[in-house]
Amino acid sequence: MTPVVSAKGIVKRYGHVTAIDHSDFELRPGEILAVIGDNGAGKSSIVKAICGATTPDEGEILIEGKPVKFSSPIEARDMGIEIVYQNLALSPALSIADNMFTGRELRKPGFLGKFLRMLDKPAMEKFAREKLTELGLMTVQSIKQPVETLSGGQRQGVAVARAAAFATKFIIMDEPTAALGVKESRKVLELIKDVRARGVPIILISHNMPHVFEVADRIHIHRLGKRLCTIDPKDYTMSDAVAFMTGAKEPPGQDAA
Numbered sequence: 001m002t003p004v005v006s007a008k009g010i011v012k013r014y015g016h017v018t019a020i021d022h023s024d025f026e027l028r029p030g031e032i033l034a035v036i037g038d039n040g041a042g043k044s045s046i047v048k049a050i051c052g053a054t055t056p057d058e059g060e061i062l063i064e065g066k067p068v069k070f071s072s073p074i075e076a077r078d079m080g081i082e083i084v085y086q087n088l089a090l091s092p093a094l095s096i097a098d099n100m101f102t103g104r105e106l107r108k109p110g111f112l113g114k115f116l117r118m119l120d121k122p123a124m125e126k127f128a129r130e131k132l133t134e135l136g137l138m139t140v141q142s143i144k145q146p147v148e149t150l151s152g153g154q155r156q157g158v159a160v161a162r163a164a165a166f167a168t169k170f171i172i173m174d175e176p177t178a179a180l181g182v183k184e185s186r187k188v189l190e191l192i193k194d195v196r197a198r199g200v201p202i203i204l205i206s207h208n209m210p211h212v213f214e215v216a217d218r219i220h221i222h223r224l225g226k227r228l229c230t231i232d233p234k235d236y237t238m239s240d241a242v243a244f245m246t247g248a249k250e251p252p253g254q255d256a257a
């Protein structure tokens with residue numbers, strides 16, 4: 001099966017620091033791929049290269065088998081790649097519906113939209129309501145509610161719903177539960193599984209081993225700027241994964257999973 005994303009020999013240098021050192025990467029259809037590694041191992045850097053947030057110095061990125069060279073994250077987004085950040089990239093003062101459409105607002109049909117750039121608020125609110133309902137998130141009272149009135153978990157829910165609504169290729173989630181409490185994390189993990197059930201593959205960067213082992217189909221272990229190996233979480237324990245990640249234990253081959 002053609003991978004959704006595959007990257008080969010990616011190199012990214014920042015001055016004298018080599019953040020990614022000839023790394024490979026592969027995301028398969030329908031899977032949750034966790035990306036783990038020590039601080040500074042290069043997890044964010046490799047994922048940024050894949051979503052156009054940075055341009056690699058070397059290497060090749062293929063999306064569904066076709067070479068791509070993104071010059072901005074907008075280009076990646078236009079291709080159906082969505083990102084959910086740990087620091088909740090939502091605008092607190094704007095409503096849920098407005099947040100879902102930031103940067104891709106729907107305009108009124110005809111002259112009003114085309115020439116006067118008038119927004120089609122009812123259409124955006126309807127779409128936002130449908131998407132939140134689909135993901136079981138309609139505990140929020142109103143779609144017009146400002147995001148700042150929501151709990152941390154609800155906000156992350158909106159961010160995940162937005163990504164799920166627009167992603168046609170895959171979603172990248174960078175530490176989506178890091179800022180959340182236990183109960184809120186649970187809800188977000190369930191959402192992540194729901195998104196997978198809808199057929200959208202996910203790249204999940206996380207330091208939280210129980211979360212990774214709960215949801216991941218495969219784990220990409222990053223160390224010193226490159227992919228050390230990929231493992232199937234059913235074949236290894238959390239302490240094995242940490243031992244590979246820190247160099248305490250010899251890893252299995254590059255493609256154990």
Ligand SMILES: Nc1ncnc2c1ncn2[C@@H]1O[C@H](COP(=O)(O)OP(=O)(O)OP(=O)(O)O)[C@@H](O)[C@H]1O
Pocket residue numbers: 014017018019037038039040041042043044045046
């Ligand atoms: N914009 C940048 N400028 C300079 N150095 C950078 C930049 N971004 C990343 N680096 C360096 O590249 C290396 C890899 O960083 P990266 O953020 O990808 O690691 P990470 O595995 O995501 O770490 P963490 O788990 O701490 O978020 C680090 O040494 C980091 O300091």
